[in-house]
Amino acid sequence: xxxxxxxxxGDVPTAARRELRGDAKGSGTSxxxxxxxxxxxxNIRNVAIVGHQDSxxxxxxxxxxxxxxxxxxxxxxxxxxxTMDSAPEEIDRxxxxxxxxxxxxxxxxxxxxxxxxxxxxxVGEVLCGLDVVESAIIPVxxxxxxxxxxxxxxxxxxxxxxxxxxxVNKMDKEHADFERCVEQAKEAFGAKVRIFQLPIGQGxxxxxxxxxxxxxxxxxxxxxxxxxxxxxxxxxxxxxxxELHRELLETAAEVDEARMEKYLETETLAPxxxxxxxxxxxxxxxxxxxxxxxxxxxxxxxxMLGGIxxxxxxxxxxxxxxxxxxLEVNSSLPAAAYVFKNATDxxxxxxxxxxxxxGSLSGGSDVVNTTRDTTERLGQVYVVRGxxxxxxxxxxxxxxxxxxxxxxxxxxDTLCGKARPVKFTPTELPRPSxxxxxxxxxxxxxxKMSTALSRLRDEDPCFEITVDxxxxxxxxxxxxxxxxxxxxxxxxxxxxxxxxLEKPRIPYRETITRSSEAQGRHKKQTGGRGQFGDVWIRxxxxxxxxxxxxxxxxxxxxxxxxxIPAVEKGVVAAMQDGILAGYPVVGVRATLYDGSYxxxxxxxxxxKLAGILAFRNAAAKSGAVLLEPILNVQVKVPEEFMGDVMxxxxxxxxxxxxxxxxGKFSVINAQVPLAELYRYSTHLRSMxxxxxxxxxxxxxxxxxxxxxxxxxIEEAKRAKxxxx
Numbered sequence: 001x002x003x004x005x006x007x008x009x010g011d012v013p014t015a016a017r018r019e020l021r022g023d024a025k026g027s028g029t030s031x032x033x034x035x036x037x038x039x040x041x042x043n044i045r046n047v048a049i050v051g052h053q054d055s056x057x058x059x060x061x062x063x064x065x066x067x068x069x070x071x072x073x074x075x076x077x078x079x080x081x082x083t084m085d086s087a088p089e090e091i092d093r094x095x096x097x098x099x100x101x102x103x104x105x106x107x108x109x110x111x112x113x114x115x116x117x118x119x120x121x122x123v124g125e126v127l128c129g130l131d132v133v134e135s136a137i138i139p140v141x142x143x144x145x146x147x148x149x150x151x152x153x154x155x156x157x158x159x160x161x162x163x164x165x166x167x168v169n170k171m172d173k174e175h176a177d178f179e180r181c182v183e184q185a186k187e188a189f190g191a192k193v194r195i196f197q198l199p200i201g202q203g204x205x206x207x208x209x210x211x212x213x214x215x216x217x218x219x220x221x222x223x224x225x226x227x228x229x230x231x232x233x234x235x236x237x238x239x240x241x242x243e244l245h246r247e248l249l250e251t252a253a254e255v256d257e258a259r260m261e262k263y264l265e266t267e268t269l270a271p272x273x274x275x276x277x278x279x280x281x282x283x284x285x286x287x288x289x290x291x292x293x294x295x296x297x298x299x300x301x302x303x304m305l306g307g308i309x310x311x312x313x314x315x316x317x318x319x320x321x322x323x324x325x326x327l328e329v330n331s332s333l334p335a336a337a338y339v340f341k342n343a344t345d346x347x348x349x350x351x352x353x354x355x356x357x358x359g360s361l362s363g364g365s366d367v368v369n370t371t372r373d374t375t376e377r378l379g380q381v382y383v384v385r386g387x388x389x390x391x392x393x394x395x396x397x398x399x400x401x402x403x404x405x406x407x408x409x410x411x412x413d414t415l416c417g418k419a420r421p422v423k424f425t426p427t428e429l430p431r432p433s434x435x436x437x438x439x440x441x442x443x444x445x446x447x448k449m450s451t452a453l454s455r456l457r458d459e460d461p462c463f464e465i466t467v468d469x470x471x472x473x474x475x476x477x478x479x480x481x482x483x484x485x486x487x488x489x490x491x492x493x494x495x496x497x498x499x500x501l502e503k504p505r506i507p508y509r510e511t512i513t514r515s516s517e518a519q520g521r522h523k524k525q526t527g528g529r530g531q532f533g534d535v536w537i538r539x540x541x542x543x544x545x546x547x548x549x550x551x552x553x554x555x556x557x558x559x560x561x562x563x564i565p566a567v568e569k570g571v572v573a574a575m576q577d578g579i580l581a582g583y584p585v586v587g588v589r590a591t592l593y594d595g596s597y598x599x600x601x602x603x604x605x606x607x608k609l610a611g612i613l614a615f616r617n618a619a620a621k622s623g624a625v626l627l628e629p630i631l632n633v634q635v636k637v638p639e640e641f642m643g644d645v646m647x648x649x650x651x652x653x654x655x656x657x658x659x660x661x662x663g664k665f666s667v668i669n670a671q672v673p674l675a676e677l678y679r680y681s682t683h684l685r686s687m688x689x690x691x692x693x694x695x696x697x698x699x700x701x702x703x704x705x706x707x708x709x710x711x712x713i714e715e716a717k718r719a720k721x722x723x724x
Contacts, residue, residue, distance in 0.1 A: 036103075036383050036390055039110040041316040041329040041398035045308055046112045046133040046355070047165075050126050050157070052149025053118030053690070055139040056169040058084045058096050060295040061115040067226035067301040068104035068111070070385065074224060074298060083386035084115040089489055097486055099125040099341055101353055101400060102385040106305040112400040118149055120685075120693055121480035124462030127156060127427050128340040128411065132355035132400065135312040136162050139169040142176035142202070142292070146184040148638065148691040151663060154189060163313055164288045167304065171199050171206040172294040178202060182290055188663050189288065194251055195244050196278075196289040196307060197300070200234060209292060209300050210237060212244045213274060220299040228302050251287060252277025275310055283313040315398030320357040322422050327358040331396040334417025335359035335367060338424045342411050342459040343384065348404045350458070352411070353384065355400050357424075359417055362394040369406075370423040371413040379405035411461050429462050432477035433681045433696060436484055437505070439474070441498040452495035456487055463487060470584065471505040481682045506675050507629060508712065509701050510579050511587040512622035515540045520570075520614025522606050532601035533610035535559060535567050536594035539618045542587045545700060548575065553593035559607070560597060566604040567592050570611025579616075579624040580709075581716035586627070586701075590615065626709040627701040629674040632657075634667060635684065637692040642666040644687060652676035653705075671699055675708075 049057045062082050066074040075081035080091035084100030096117040103112045114129040116122075130136060136157035140150055157164050168181045178199050186193045200208040200217065208219035210233055218228040233241055253263035255277040263269055269277070281287030291307055293300025319326040320336075327336055341353035354361065361367070363380045382389040382402045395401035409415065412426040440449050453465050453476065464477040478484050484501065491497045517538045524531040542549060550568045559567070568590075575585040595610075633654070637645050639661075646656060646668060654672035661667075677696065684692040704712070 036392060038392075038394075038396050039399065041396075042314045043109045044112065044315055044398045045109060045135070045312050046114075046315060046398070046400060047135045047137050047308060047312060048114040048116055048126075048129045048133045049137045049139065050116050050130065050153040051118055051138045051140065052144075052147040052153075053095070055118060055141050055144075055147075055150075056295050057118060057139055058082050058100070058115055060137075060139055060167065060169060060293075061100070061102065061113050063226065063293075063295040063298045063301040064111070064113065064305060065102055065104050065385075067298060068106045068305055070102070070104035076296075086387040088493060089486055095119060097122055097125075098343075099129045100386055101341065101343070101402075103383060103400070104305075107309045109309045110399070111305070111308055114400075119480075119482060120149070120681075121478065121483035121486075122462075123479055124427075124429050124460065125341075126153060127429060128461075130156055130160055130162065131427050132338060132340045134163060134315060134318045135165065135308075137165045137167060137308075139167040139295075140181055140185070141173070142168050142171045142178060142181060143173040145177075145181045146188050146664075148636065148665060148693065151188055151665065152693070158285070161285065161318075163282050163285060165282075165307065165312060166193065166288055166290045168199075168290065168292040169295055171202060171292050172204065172297050172299070174203050176202040176206065178292055185288075185290065192286055193288045193290060194248060196248070196311075197291050197303065198237060198241055198244065199292045199300075200237070206294055206297075206299060209303055210241050211303060212241060212248055213278065214271065215241065215245050218303060220302075222297075224298045226298045226301045248278065249274065251281060255280045279311045279313075282311045283317055315357075320424070322424060327422070329358060329397045331360040331394075333359045333397075334420035335361055335365075335415065336417070336420070336422045336424075337361055337367075337395075337415045339409060339411055339413045339415065340427075343402065344459055345389075345404075350406070351382070351384075351389070351402045351404050352406060352409060353400065353402050354395070354415065356395045356397055358397050359420075360394045360396045361401070361403060361415070366418070367415045368418055368421055369409050369413050369415055370421050371426070372408055372410075374408050376406045376409055376415065378403050410458055427461075430479065430695065431697060432462070432464055433479055433694060434481060434484065434679065435466075435475045435477040435504050436501040437473040437503065438476050438488075438499050438501055441500050445497055448495065449491065449497045449499060452491050452497050455495075456490060460487075468507070470507055473505060475504055476501075479681075480685075481679060503678055508581065508583040508704070509627040509629075510581070510583050510585045510624055511544075511627055512539055512541050512579075512585075512619065512624055514623045516618045516621040518614055518617030518621065520610040520612065520617060522609040522613060524606075525601075530598075530601040531603060531606040531609075532598040533563070533567075533603075533606035533608075534596040535592055535607065535610045535614050537567075537571065537611070537614040537618055538591040538593055539615070539622050540589040540591070541622075542589050544587060544702070547586045548572070549589040551589060551591040553591045554595070558597075559592065559595040560602075563597065563602065563604060563607040564592065566607040567595075567611040567614075570608040571615045573608070574612040574615035574619075579619045579622075580626055581713045582720070583626070585619070585624075626704045626712060628704040628708070630671050630699050630702050631674050631677065631696045632699040633670050633672045633677070633694055633696050635670070635692060635694040636662065636665050636667050637684075637688050638664060639666045641688045641692060642668065645684070645692065648683075648687065652680075673704075674698075 065071045100115040116126040116129045198210040210217045217231050217233045219231045221227045252274045253260045291304050316329050336358040337354045337356045339352045343351045345351045414424045466475045522533045571590045649670045654670045657669040
């Protein structure tokens with residue numbers, strides 16, 4: 001394969017090489033004089049590295065950047081000095097929490113890498129990253145194979161029509177098994193999976209790869225520099241290598257009839273025809289190449305860089321379609337760009353990472369934010385490599401970069417030129433799977449906490465804040481317990497706000513089960529003008545799911561029309577106070593059918609108070625019950641955990657609605673009370689070795705079991721007595 005030799009520093013001018021490496025001392029994000037040239041769209045590759053947690057994504061990014069000469073040394077997760085994981089919480093936890101962006105050059109082609117987190121809690125970073133690339137690189141553990149996260153990101157990528165490259169990583173691990181990983185991939189993803197490389201050795205003996213496209217073998221140096229030299233194909237691997245090489249020839253020939261006819265006649269193809277045919281198949285999503293390496297030992301990185309350049313599509317090959325029309329990838333046209341990440345910088349503030357799909361972005365120019373219908377003046381524009389940034393004159397079509405000092409632009413917004421307004425469809429993000437109530441550890445910090453939470457929400461669109469007046473709590477919601485734990489850590493480290501989390505109160509409801517009637521009479525005489533209001537109200541239960549209906553049944557003017565709205569206000573106010581435990585009442589029809597008034601002492605206030613009394617008197621005879629929120633819960637787990645998960649859901653008073661198979665996984669649909677789901681995402685992951693995921697959505701309210709209702713009512717009484 002072209003570029004199979006080790007990338008040498010001679011490929012990059014000396015001054016530029018020092019800049020690209022980021023060798024300058026000091027910590028924090030730094031700005032550098034740009035040495036980055038502008039690349040034509042056909043000479044750019046935009047790739048997102050996505051996959052299951054602990055599949056080696058950040059280490060793979062580091063190996064590619066180092067081998068290409070973009071950084072001067074290869075950092076490690078353990079030492080906390082990788083290019084992509086530079087945030088303090090990432091270094092402390094030794095995991096990726098936000099996506100990292102960096103670039104390198106190989107064979108005259110700029111490779112933009114978006115390195116994404118593997119934990120389900122940070123799936124929003126994955127989705128936003130996939131929206132700005134043409135290809136997804138999915139590493140799988142050589143000793144683990146296809147996992148639930150692998151299948152999930154494959155689905156994300158294919159849903160977007162992206163090309164996919166599978167990489168069997170960690171080939172140096174003790175129980176590495178390349179062939180087993182490939183078989184799992186074919187079973188999960190279909191016959192389009194094609195082996196482009198074979199490993200030479202496995203585990204401790206892994207030392208190189210066989211390039212099946214060019215039918216050559218390369219042995220990599222043991223010093224971690226990524227240098228490889230050509231060797232002969234090992235004799236014990238020749239038969240397998242020849243068989244797979246033949247498969248690739250057939251795959252390349254299948255792309256068009258002329259190539260297929262030539263192959264049938266000659267049983268061979270020219271090297272350029274093989275490359276063109278395979279690249280076309282990868283771009284069309286009909287071929288998924290499989291590579292292998294050890295990113296930690298940096299064995300196999302150079303051939304993989306060559307594969308990215310040779311087979312993954314450029315922006316020119318896959319223009320973005322908006323409103324049924326493809327945007328031409330041309331820098332001379334009006335700009336059309338999409339914001340996919342907020343990389344807050346201590347020196348410049350919000351640094352928004354963007355993908356330019358058409359036109360270009362230049363510092364000092366005006367653009368329209370069509371998502372928010374505002375105009376922005378661009379400040380300096382940059383290219384970024386982890387926490388390093390470099391000024392550039394402009395970001396051309398097809399490229400990734402960053403802009404700063406925008407007033408109202410957020411993640412998932414569209415920026416474009418005034419001459420050609422377009423609007424990209426924002427990434428659809430998953431609903432939160434966990435919520436916690438939050439309060440300040442120190443009184444008086446409420447405003448400070450509110451401001452900080454708003455800032456964090458702007459950076460992370462999967463993070464939500466709700467001030468719930470009904471349960472009188474501020475709720476923060478996210479994709480898992482780890483997600484919220486990171487938010488709490490950022491509040492303290494970045495904004496100096498210490499907070500505590502507690503279990504959210506459940507928004508129960510109350511309703512009635514039978515009809516009743518009662519009088520409400522408010523009479524007060526203390527000298528001077530008095531107060532008088534007298535009404536009779538009939539309460540009836542409505543079908544479940546309906547909220548409230550007020551009926552004016554007055555005949556003969558026994559209650560003047562001007563006081564009837566006041567009676568309704570009184571009924572509504574009494575419903576908010578509840579019947580049993582102080583929760584709002586729903587599912588009631590209230591009919592005002594009789595009453596009396598006084599020509600002097602009656603007033604709107606008197607009739608409102610009479611309405612409150614009438615409702616309370618009637619509700620006491622209406623068979624009130626407590627309603628609890630029921631959620632639709634969908635759980636996806638490997639089949640071996642299905643029985644345990646179903647038993648656990650049943651133990652949470654859940655009702656199984658159905659099951660289905662999705663590849664190696666089982667999907668369980670159930671309805672479960674919200675009260676039983678606190679911290680469920682953490683429990684599910686523990687029960688399924690981190691492989692189970694779930695989503696939830698409010699379904700309906702239904703009557704709580706008697707013992708549950710009695711406990712809640714007693715708790716409400718104690719709280720009321722305590723003055724809470």
